[in-house]
Amino acid sequence: MTGSQALAAAVRRLADAGIPDAPRDARRLLAHALGIDPGRLTLILPDPLPPEAAQRFDAALARRAARAPVSHITGTRAFFGRSFRVTPDVLDPRPETETLIEAALAAPFARVLDLGTGSGCILLTLLAERPGATGIGADISEPALAVARNNARALGIPTADFVCSDWFGDLAGRFDLILSNPPYIAVDEMPGLAPELAHEPRRALTDEADGLSAYRAIARGAPGYLRPGGRLIVEIGPTQSEAVCGILGASGLEIMAVHADLDDRPRAVEARAAAPGN
Numbered sequence: 253m254t255g256s257q258a259l260a261a262a263v264r265r266l267a268d269a270g271i272p273d274a275p276r277d278a279r280r281l282l283a284h285a286l287g288i289d290p291g292r293l294t295l296i297l298p299d300p301l302p303p304e305a306a307q308r309f310d311a312a313l314a315r316r317a318a319r320a321p322v323s324h325i326t327g328t329r330a331f332f333g334r335s336f337r338v339t340p341d342v343l344d345p346r347p348e349t350e351t352l353i354e355a356a357l358a359a360p361f362a363r364v365l366d367l368g369t370g371s372g373c374i375l376l377t378l379l380a381e382r383p384g385a386t387g388i389g390a391d392i393s394e395p396a397l398a399v400a401r402n403n404a405r406a407l408g409i410p411t412a413d414f415v416c417s418d419w420f421g422d423l424a425g426r427f428d429l430i431l432s433n434p435p436y437i438a439v440d441e442m443p444g445l446a447p448e449l450a451h452e453p454r455r456a457l458t459d460e461a462d463g464l465s466a467y468r469a470i471a472r473g474a475p476g477y478l479r480p481g482g483r484l485i486v487e488i489g490p491t492q493s494e495a496v497c498g499i500l501g502a503s504g505l506e507i508m509a510v511h512a513d514l515d516d517r518p519r520a521v522e523a524r525a526a527a528p529g530n
Contacts, residue, residue: 255297258282258306262313269317277322278313284326285309319447331373334380336403338371341395343456345373349433351519352485353377355511356429361385365477367419367432367470368392370456372400372412374431379409387427390417393453419466420473428479433487434466435459463489467496471503478525483508490517497521 253261259282266274283290285308286301301309312325323329323338330336331345332353338344356364356378362385366375369389379385389412391397397414404412417423437445437458449457459465467486474484484505488496493510501507505523513519 253301253306255282255286255293255299255301258301258309259297262309265313266316271316271319277316280322281312281316281325282309285312320451321448324451329371332377332381334377334407336371336373336376337399337406339395339399340451341393341453342370342399343433343452345371348513348519349374349487351511351513352431352433352487353381355485355509355520355522356431356483357381359483361428361483363387363425363427363429363479365390365423365427365430367430368434368456368466369400369414370396370433372403372414374433375412376400376403376407376409378429378431379411380407383411386411386413388412388423389414390419390423392416392418393455396453396456419469420477423477426477426479426482428482430470430474430478430482430484431486432466432470434470436463436466436487436489436492438463463492464495464499467499471499471505474500475504475525480525481527482525484523484525485520487520488518490519493518493521 259278262278263274266278271277279293280290283293285305315325321344323344328335329338329345332350336345364378364385364387366389369375369391372389375387375389379387389400394416400414415422435456435458439458439460442458497507500523508522508524510518511520
């Protein structure tokens with residue numbers, strides 16, 4: 253069987269399993285099975301598929317048909333132009349979260365805190381984009397922190413520290429910039445999510461309540477950890493901007509902006525601590 257024939261059969265198999273973008277996923281999984289960059293796949297499609305690669309491809313397709321995320325099969329996910337290692341212990345980096353990166357990079361910062369760091373994609377991206385900055389990634393999950401540390405080593409970023417902490421509980425110092433992509437899905441919304449999310453850590457998705465608990469905890473702590481004039485940027489669900497602005501504003505933070513993602517949905521709220529003299 254050639255690569256082209258194997259790919260065509262794989263697309264049919266994934267489509268029959270209800271996978272939304274079967275051609276894209278089949279190509280990514282075939283490239284992974286072959287150990288090549290997806291951009292080179294077209295060059296080798298006319299060639300016979302090696303038996304070992306065929307076995308790996310079949311196993312990968314079986315996992316994808318069972319709705320395992322492609323990133324969990326390949327072990328990596330792209331985010332802001334870099335590749336991050338992912339496991340079932342962390343959320344997959346998503347394009348929507350790049351909204352936080354764009355907002356953060358719009359102003360200078362020297363010291364960053366990433367709450368609920370997971371894979372470390374937010375903190376490590378910012379430190380890679382601003383080499384003079386340093387930062388801390390905090391998470392309650394030690395397995396998640398192990399993934400983040402591995403990503404820091406793989407990306408060659410020595411300016412990131414990682415701390416096991418329940419929000420601000422085990423942290424000290426003040427920061428120019430605090431960011432978080434917290435669990436913001438309400439528990440009654442969980443049954444309607446895509447099956448792939450069942451493979452990600454539930455406590456990183458939902459607070460088992462109204463989806464706003466994390467913002468209340470962040471709002472209580474952030475004023476004591478932000479330098480004067482420092483910024484807080486949090487990711488939100490597309491219907492939560494009014495509620496989150498209210499929670500942050502009630503803590504004494506000044507709401508600066510609500511940032512939209514590429515689909516023009518509210519995706520991040522940016523607030524600021526009082527500057528000196530205010």
